[in-house]
Amino acid sequence: VIKLFDQKINRSKEKSIKYDELEKRFGNSELLSMWVADMDFLVEPRISKAIEQRASQHIYGYTTRPKEYFEAVCNWYSRRHNINLNKDNLLHSPGVVTSLSIAVRELTQIGDGVIIQTPVYPPFFDVIRLNNRTILENKLIENDGHYEIDFDDLHKKAKLAKMLIISNPHNPVGRVWSYEELEKINEIALEFNIIIVSDEIHGDITFEKKYTPFNMINQNAITLISATKPFNLAGLQASFIYSEQNSYLLKLQSMLNILDLKNNNCFSIFGIQAAYEYGDNWLDEMLKYVRKNMDYVNNFCKENIPMIKPNMPQGTYLVWIDMRNLGLYGTDLERFMLEEVKIAVNMGISFGQMGDGYIRMNLATNKETVEIAMDRLKEAINKRVINI
């Protein structure tokens, strides 16, 4: 039996950003592709079946959401995360980044301070900057590959802020924030009357430690949730906004209406609902598989290339690797990865200045690819160290 996640899928014909833009973005279509957060796994078969059934109708007009669509999300959250969401407080949005930008635009004013915890997913910077708000960086503190929140600094920045955007779990450092950490964030936010936006797109991608939906702590928080990351459905373009603060929801819905972003497309309705209804086992198996890849990378580096230090993420399928012992930064590190290692990764510096000297590698792929990647890293590093 071919194991589902071990299969090497040729993705070259699907027009994927991950593969079909290698040439355009990195100048070499032959690189091993381990950048953008997109998995190489075939989806849960009932998801593709639902989409294929819809496709086989051969009429693709405007499509309405059945009530089961939002119910499926609520059932998933009560089953997997022990929280009862109210389906009337869920909004549809085409994507989490769209929701972030709309939240910044509708709930803060031009020039207002918005806190982000760096290093962090690059669009967090963009949605603040492009909307002419002010970025306030609450830098995470690193201790031997493990990241913590600098609460003293957060308290200082909070005085200047109207909004705080968190990544829960955190991309790229892989922290699953604990209940206590989120409570502390919440206390500070309440003290200074700051709106919390919690990007929970990685909430279902956790290992031993489970994630806490921010809404459990503060019902007014705006949480952004999506089946697209855990089930690899980003191309369907559908996600959710949740809050129990109706005044926020009204403003966000109004902007979604203004931009006419309120409808699902005809495929996302079926695909996303199927994911939440049938995805449990697939997701659990996927997580076990990725966890093994993480272990492999960690053990391999310890034994063969101890000068580079991968973290062991508590959540996300992304490994954050400290390459600083190589003494390469900025474009030098990038050139090393592209020309000597020949792997496309996300450069740490794109997550903020403090990410310089790190890379983010996507391990949601078959084991063989991970092994090849580690061999390439080892060979390129050994060559380099001998030449120094």
Ligand SMILES: Cc1ncc(COP(=O)(O)O)c(C=O)c1O
């Ligand atoms: C933290 C985070 N937020 C949002 C996104 C993208 O969300 P969407 O495709 O729904 O805009 C990603 C994708 O990697 C992510 O890591």
